[in-house]
Amino acid sequence: MKKTFALLGTFLIASALFAQSLTGYDIVKKADEVPSPKTSASVAKLTIHSKKGTDRIREVIMKSKDYGDVTKEVIVFTTPKDVAGTGYLMFDYEDENKDSDNWLYMPAMKKTRRIASSGTEAEGSFMGTDFTYEDMGDRKISKDDYTLLGEETVDGVECYKVDCVSKAHTEKDPRRVVFIGKEDFILRKCEFYDRQNQLHRVLTCTDFATIDGFTTAQVLKMENVQSGTYSLIETKDIVYNGAKVDDSFFTVVALERGNIR
């Protein structure tokens, strides 16, 4: 739960940076340092495609705000009806030694539950999709070792191809190969390899749009090549640094009162 979807936009946002004789680490660092909006509000449609060919749809409202030392985020389900109103509130601290604060509101129980941070949860499925919570956030660059593998074209865009290997070998997908735009340092594609170094999942980012000066991928597709499933996250109504994100949204009372619409 430490990272959320809104931050993925941050990771994908470009600035005009130039690279010369960059190492793998330099490239990933530049992508990580791309400026991000202070606040973000959006609506996302999550499509979960099963091996049998059936689709499940989830819709969520997402809002986030960067307070400097902490990023506060809230996610509220609107579809399906069974879980509509269920909300997550997360405070993610800059300080790596400080655990995030998490609350879950369940409308059927009329109750907000405090949820502890858990090391294993980051690799758990994000809302039943092929994405994990960690996929949705800005993974700390100190977690991996980087090697520049070369250059490759993705969807017509020249990209650096960087090998990222986790320093902790306990992760489900300890190796990733990222494709980062040479000109804009935007992530275009990512391949995830499991502990047996077999290709596990492939992320592709498409439908880029510039919103308030921030370039954002509006459609993300995560394909699990081993299970044959895939998930789509289609984002709409994106507003950066707008008035729609009030401080009062990032409170337990807003979850309980259903104020986030």
Add this chain to the structure above:
Amino acid sequence: MKKILLFINIFLLASSVFAETEVSAKWETNLGTYFPWREGGAEMSAGEVCVKPEIDSYWGSSSLYINGLIAFDALAMRNTSDLYGNAIGTPCLGCRLNEAYYDYNGGWWAFRAGRQIVQWGAADNFTVTNVICPDDNSKLSGSDLNDSKLGIDALRFSVNTSSLIADAYWIPRFTPSELPLSKNNPLFKKMVPQTVDLSEAGLGVLKINELSDTNLNLPEFSLKNGECGLRLSSFYSFADFSLYGFYGWEDSPFVGYDVKTAPAVIKVEVAPGVFMPVPYNKPDSIDLSGIYRRFGMIGADSSIPVGPLTLRLEAAFYPWRHFAASAQSQMQQIFDYYKTSGKTEGAGVTRTERHNQIAGVIGLDWMASDLTVSVQYYADYVFGSVKNLERENLNQQVSFSFSYSSPDGNLEAGISGIVEFPAFDSVIIPSVSYSVTDDFSVKVSAMLFNRGVREGSYSRYKDLSSLNVCLSYSF
């Protein structure tokens, strides 16, 4: 039928007045059977079809929320006056307004008026501070809170800051808990004994008559009979804290036992070999009645994240609370009166005793990506002598819950239960739920009541162990 039409009109009116309206509903079919090894065999334990409409409307800072229930109970076990009118024991269609409230959000303050369900406390399953809403005791389980808790007609005024919530409630009209009064409801037999043995008094075994709505003495609807509650909650990085206060009525009645007499004639020997008939009132059966008593509660809870665990604490103090005198104790008082006065009527029976009580829960939760584990320890203690009560000074229970959710969220399986000490009786609830589509799901669950080393709160229901299937469709 008039009630149902009124119900539908409220929904239509609400949806037309407010600017943005979301209408949804859930259809549910609940079928259940008792396990065949019980006395009475594998009879059906549930047969209900429900539609649960819901409206959520908002306009500016105002919003309106309505959530109701329209149900057909083929077994006629439910009896609520809201739900099934007076058709006790007859399968019929009924409806109930679970919640219907207006909200105004003024920023740092807010106001809510109408029927609302309120949940207090950090504990699951155990009632410590969660006393503001009455329970639906007419059945053993509910699929969600709207089935197990009844709404209260209340006004709520709130003050909110980023880390503090203060809610003050005024409940002008008392809502009692739902009782299993229907003749077809097996829970009724568990609530009170069927007969009482007064052979020692020469009265034989007397039948206990049924309790009905007309024997329940509800508090009159007046200002002085209102209830009030207060909740203060604050949220910090290291922990969440809440304080609670409540002054109101016990939701369930205290049952009183009164001897009912019938005219009879006894032959009295007035001279050797000469008998004269003398009319008298012979004890015939026992009448039940219910009275409601006031009580107060102050309590607190806290949720503290500790690494991968969440520690939950909750405690409450109930000063000078009423406790029901046992049936045996009440009958003994009547018997003593009968012996000394020769009369069976007019005995002054003490129905309740007052004692201080404390209660608390300590719980731990652990959540991994697909697995949730929760354990809780509950204890409550009644001060003073309890020899006339149907309980001991200390009551202890342990609950557990393991649940698994598949990565795609379609399959959920779990097992939960409560064990009571020192009786060691228990209830175990395994369940599996599968979402066939986003809108259609099937849930199979069982409720298994088990004997312990002696009779306890759960072993009383051992004949009611059941297997249930619930189909639900949201639209």
